[in-house]
Every structure is written in structure tokens, then in C-alpha cells.
Amino acid sequence: MRWRGNKTVGLAALFIFWFGLNYFTLHSPLTLFQAPNVESIQKVEYVASAATSPAALKRANWSPQLLPDSWNKNHPDVEQIWYRSHLFYEPSSDELLGLYIPSVSHNAALYINGVWVGHGGPFNKPLSRHHNEPLLFSFSPQLLHVGENRIDIRVATTFHDQGFLSELYFAPVTQLMDAYQLKYFVRVELIRWVTVALFLMGCITFSFWLARPQDTIYLILSMIMMVWGTHNFNLFVTNIPFSTPIWEALIMGTLGWAVILIVLFIQHYIGERNKRVESLLFVLAILGIGIFFLPTLEAVLHIGYRMWDVSLIIIGLYAEFLLLKEYWRAPKRDIYFMLFLGALMLVFGLHDILLVNHLIDRQEGLITQYAILPTLLFFSWLIVYRFVSSIKRAEFLAANLEQRVKVKKEALQLQFEKVKVMEQQQLLAQERERIMRDMHDGIGGHLVSVITLLQAHKGDVFKKIREKAEHSLTDLRFVIDSLDPVQYELPTLLGTMRMHLQDQLDAAKIELEWAVTDLPEIPDMSPHRCLHIMRIVQEAFTNSIKHARCQTMKLMTGVVELDAPHAFIDIIDYGKGFNLAINRELSQGRGVKNMHHRAEQMGAILQIDSSNEGTRVRLLVALELSKG
């Protein structure tokens, strides 16, 4: 809900701004420029005449006129008017004098006492255009007489109802300069530089597009800049290179295309492209070309100012609506800012349309160019921001990629090692399988058969042979078992051994107490270590069965902490025991020696304790891999 609240507040602020701007721009007279601090000339006489010099006006019929004079209202059907004013001059200094015309449409020339002082530009067609440019004529005081002087101003317009002359200011140039320069800077100089900047930015953006043709938005933005830059020519090009109708068509066309492109830009930016609207805009843009083919200037201005400009306002409203919709869907700051700029453009655009259609005082001048400036700056910033963000994202991804590659590499390494282990196990299993096949009806089977056969025969020799055969069979079993990864679990290994030992124990009438417990996994188990453990345990049992004369034995496992945790296997007999120092046969016999040797080989500890209560053989296997 808080979200929605913020959205509503945001929109309320936008509409307040919109209406405020609308009021101050359209409903209160817009006086952007301070008039010079001298009295203005308002009362003049005029005569509508095509004369090219004041000398031709001797017999003219002059009528009074108040300045500013908008021809559309006062003299709708003329294309040139001569204005005359009488000045009283009292020489005070040799200072340069000036006549300042803040606004004229389209061209003016100044004559003092019948002498030509200067003009905005040539009067022949195409007429020089100064509708956006203040004029300041400066002249020597020697041109004036003491007392009354006659000033004649020739004003011509390209199209009859566009003619206009503002109030005039007569004073020493120094007093007029500030007002003139400020207005000239804001109206002309600034716009000229902005136009240069627009073309430059347009070129840069266009090169962006060349580098990434899939990003159409760069192309659109560069076109907006170029097209608007061209449109700006209207504001500072005074001597146009071709005829006025074509020039007007160009200015109107570029305005329309810029607006259409802006809508396209917004659609692309939001990512919501309405194909139907796009087609409609395309058709409109094509129709815009039609303006160039209109037969007369009147037709150009009529179609342009009425139909073309009004349709542009509608397109502009649609763009604003798009932005509003997007903002309502996801209130983002960039869209919000665009909404403000859109409102600015719409109001300023409306102002200019009203102005060219004589509904607003022509003296105020065109202002849309000042709305397009922040808009284009913002668009450019957006694009640069996008560009920088994508570079940042690419950098982040690249950095991340390195990290991801590292992680993957480690995982692969691990996987590889696992596979290696599995391959080894597989090989082992295959090898085991092969040996098993060999054993199946081969040596193992034969040994079993031999033992079974020998069981039927009494006698020492047979017994000895049988013992040997049984020993061989046990050995064989150990070798095969050691290849089985299941046996790497120490309790299972011991359990399997028990099965094999059971016959021997039964024969010797020895009871076995079994006390195997859960044990942690022995690290680094291998067939090699497996075999060592089995042989040590087997040897311990064999010794006890042979020599201890016991009735009970015990096998016990557990974990004991020495310097590190060790698993222990105790083989205990409760027999007569032996003195390690005295019983050379046992303690130094091959069996015990072998046990020690094997323990050493597998890095285990073997402890043998014997007393007259029995013997304990303890095998200790480390549960942690030794470092280094």
C-alpha cells in the first residue's frame, strides 16, 4: 500500500508541475528579457508599401500605429510595411548611438533622415529571417540633426500575416548593449552551441549504434539529435540557402520527425513496442514528407501549423500516456523524470503552436528548443548510464566468471579424483572378478576338494598335507577378500575372517567371544593394508590356537587416543601365555616377526602382552592420515 501511496504522491506532484507550468507559460505574459532602461518608442506612423527606399514614399499616405504591431491583427494582407518615427535629438556627447529592435518578423532596415544605416539581411527572395534574433543598429551621432529627426524602418515578412514589429529603443549604444547581448545570447548564441553539441552527440551515439547495430535505441537517439539539430537552424540561420516554402517545410518536417522519434525512443526504452502505433507513426512520418511538395507557402503554413502541429501534440500526449502507464506499473525514477520532461515539452510545444497561430503574442518568441535541451541531455545521460552499467555488468560477470571457472575447476578436479578412485575400484573389481573366475572351478575349488578328500584319510602325513592345503586356501581367501572394497570396513573384514576361522576354532574346541564394535572408517584403506591386517589377525589366532592351550578367546575392537585416535583390534586368549624374553621360539619365530614386519609396513602399531593368564595381541591403526 505504501508503494501505491508513493506512486500517487508522485503523480500528484507531476500534475501540479504540469498545471503550474501551463499557467505560467500560456496564461501569463511571458517576459523573459528585461527591456533596456530607456523609454521605448511606441507611437509611430506606417504605410504599407513595397518601396525599397524612403525616397519613394514622399507622396505616401501615413497612418498612425502603436507598437508592437502584429500584422495579423492590423494589416493582414501586406508583406512589407514602412514605419516612421520622429526623434528629437540634443547632442550631449560623441557617443555611438543605437536603435534596438527586440523583435521583428522577418527582416528590418533602418534609415535615418533618409540615409541607410543598416539592415538584418537582404530583402530580395529568399528574405533574410530574423524572427528569433534581436537587431541593434548603431550609428554615429553625426547622422542626426539637432532637433527633429526622421527615422524610417522597413519591415518585410515572408508571409503576410507573420509580420511583426516590437517597440523600439533609441539611446546611446552602451545603454542598449546589455539587453541586446543577453537576448542575443539566449536566443541565438546558446541555441547555436546547443545545435553543434546535438550534432556532435548525434555522431557519437550513431557510432555507438554502428558498434552495436542490435541496439536500435542508439540509432533512434542519434536521429533525434540530428533531426532536432536541423530543426534548430530555423532559430539562427538568417540567410537561408533555398526558397522559403522549402525551408518552412524542412523546419516543420524535422519538428514532426523528432517528435515521432521521441515516441519510438520511449517505446524502445520501456520495452513495450506497440507495432500498430509504430506503423501509424511511420505513415505519419512519410506524410510529413508531403509538406515539401505543397505548391504555395500559404499551403505549407496552413497544413503545417494547423494539421501537422496538432497531430504532433496528440503524439506527444500518447508518449506521455505511455510513460504514465509504465510509471504506474513500476514507479522508477528514470520514467518519473521523463514524465516531467514530457510535460515540459508538451506545454512549450503548445505555446509555440499557439504562437505561430497568432493566439499568443509573437514577441514572446519560440520556446520549445529550451524544453528539448534537458530532454536530450537526460536521454543521453540514460544511454551513457546504460552503457556504463552494461560495461560494469560485463566486468562483474567477467570477474564472476573467473570465480565461477575457479569453482567449476575445483569441482571438476574433485570429480576427476573421484572418477580416478572409482576407476581404480572398477579395475580392482574387474581384477577381483577375474581372479574369482579363475578360482571358481580352479585353484580354490581344487583346494577345497583336496581338503575334503583328505578329511577321509587318517594319518600324520595326510594331516600335515591337509593343514598345508587349508593354509593355502586361507591365504587365497585373504588375497581375494583384500581386493573387495566391502572389506575396507574393518568390522566387516573381521566378520568375514571369523567365518573362515570358525572351523579351526571348532576343531580346537575354543569358544570365541566376539566384541566387535562400530568403528570409524580407516583412512587410506587398500588391498595391501587389508591383507596385512588379515594376516596379522590370522597369525595371532593361529598362535593362540597352537600354543596357548586355551578354551576361550576374545576378539575386541574399539578406539583409543594415543597421540592421535587409533582403532584397535585385540586378539586375546586366556591361555598359558609365554614369556617374551624366554620363549624364543615364539617371540622370535617367523610368525611374530612377520606380524611386526607387517604392522610396520602398513604404518600400524603392534603390541603383544603375555602373562600366565593369557596373551593379548593389539593392532593399532591410525584413524587420521599423518600429515606430511
Added chain:
Amino acid sequence: MKRYTLTIVEDAADVRQRLVRLITQHTAFELLAVSTTMVDGLAALEKHKPDILLTDLGLPDGSGIEIIKAIERLHLDCEAMVISGFQDEHTVFDALEAGAKAYILKHDESQKITDAILSMMEGGAPISPVIARLMLQRFKQPPKTEAFEPIEALTERQSKILKLVSQGFSSKEIAEKLDISYYTVTTHIKNIYSKLQVNSRAEALHEAAKLGLLMQ
């Protein structure tokens, strides 16, 4: 006394002759057929519908496991017993998965062999530490296919029994340790065998279904 009917499938002549002698001499058994190949073994099984199938696994034309599987398929009331070679527990385990109930070692003493068959018919289930360990592994991780969930899981008691077997304890010792009867221990083991078979069958079906799905 009821005599158990038997068929034998074994390709090794000496083992086969010994078994035939052993069975025919024993009053508890009636030998119906002896085969040397998988195909013959299957035919004999279908024809005679014996109480006991005694089969070797490595046969010249296939595996004895196929004959064991046929029991289930043909809905026969027959207990399969594997004639195993020397220390062949991994293969025996495969046979248990297929539905075998027990195994004998072909070089075991005669008495042991007949005892084992009778013990099976009375509900006994032989097991070794290695087989118990393999069982635990099998039930712990549903193998190969990730999607496959074993239908039958071990009870806590069954796991405990398997663990003790894998550690080398005898059924008698386990009964004492868990304070249950010897008979209960063997029943548990038998049940575990059944669960193993159910799971393996379900997994085979699952695999087949998956293959079928891929083929579409």
C-alpha cells in the same frame, strides 16, 4: 513325510554328479530334472514346477539369475537356491536381488549342503558379513536412478540386525544382544531378502518405464 521336489541346473560335470548323488540319496528330496544350460533349466522349471530350484549362476548360455527371475514371472511356489563357487558373495547378492532365498558353496561338505537346503525350506536364511554389508549399502542409497525411491525401506530393527551380521555376529549372538529369539532374527533376514527383491523389481520397472518414455 513330505518330500521336496527339486530341479538342478549346473554345467560343471563333477559338481552336478555330486549334487545329483547327494539329493537322490537323501530321503527328504525328490529330484525331478537336471539341466546343464539356462534354456533347459527354464524349461524344466516350467514343466516340473519344483519346490526347490538349485541353480548355478554362470551357465554356458546365460545366467542362472534369469531362471530365478522366471519363478516370480510364472507365479511358481518355488524356492531358489544358488550353487555358488568359492567366495562369490557379490554374485550371490545379485541372485538374492533376483529372488533367491539361499546359497550353498559347491565345495561345501555334503552334510552342510543338505542341511542348508532343509534350513531354507524351514524358513532359514543364510547370510554373511559381506552380504549384510552389501544389503546395507543397497538400502541406504537408492542406486543409479535419482528419481527412483525404494518402495521398501528397512526397519530400524532390520538395519540393526544387518549391521551386527556385517560385524561378524552370529544369528544366535544377535538374538541375545537384541533380546529376541533366534527364529525372529532369521525371519527378519528372510524379510530383508524379500524387500531387496521387491525394490530391485520396482527399480527394474522404473527403469523400463523411463526407457519406454524415452522411446516415445
